[in-house]
Amino acid sequence: MKNDKTSLKELYTVFFKVGLFTFGGGYAMLPIIEREVVNNKKWVSYEELLDYYAVSQTTPGIIMINVATFIGYKERGLIGGIVSTLGVISPSLIIITLIASLIENFASISYVQSALKGIAAGISAIMISSMIKLGKSSIKDILSVVLCMVGFVVSYFTKISIIYVVVFGIAIGIIRYKLLEVKK
Secondary structure, three states: OOOOOOOHHHHHHHHHHHHHOOOOOHHHHHHHHHHHHHHHOOOOOHHHHHHHHHHHHHOOOOHHHHHHHHHHHHHHHHHHHHHHHHHHHHHHHHHHHHHHHHHHHHOOOHHHHHHHHHHHHHHHHHHHHHHHHHHHHHOOOHHHHHHHHHHHHHHHHOOOOHHHHHHHHHHHHHHHHHHHHHHO
16 A cells, blocks of 8 residues: 655655664564554554564565565555665664774774673563564464464474474464364
């Protein structure tokens, strides 16, 4: 659904902010993107965001880039998807370029190492919070609880590719849908 009221500058700025203030990747970005695109801009609902997030996890590429592309596309079509994607990757490109040029000067400084450890701890808390929210909104019945547990056990304790876990979940979801359809 194309929304010509949303400016390309606004898409770029929102996703630049998301990219700039998010450390830790996909799960850590969920609360920030939720605040920006669901609560502040109202571009998508929380349920739509979770759908974009789920699809982004099953498609190739970085989750946040995929989510930004989907939302940008929804708002302004192809150009919106491109602008949103550029917005979310720009901070990383700038920061990585700066770090790469200065890394040798700062890598051995103890307070830089300590700061990075502090950031890692904070990111862990954000990720746990995001996973709890995601679980509350997507685990609705006993089957989803079982699938979640099986997926966790298989992905954490075995060397089975996560792709198989996702494909298994898709298959179970389709089978369940077909069985419910037959019951009706």
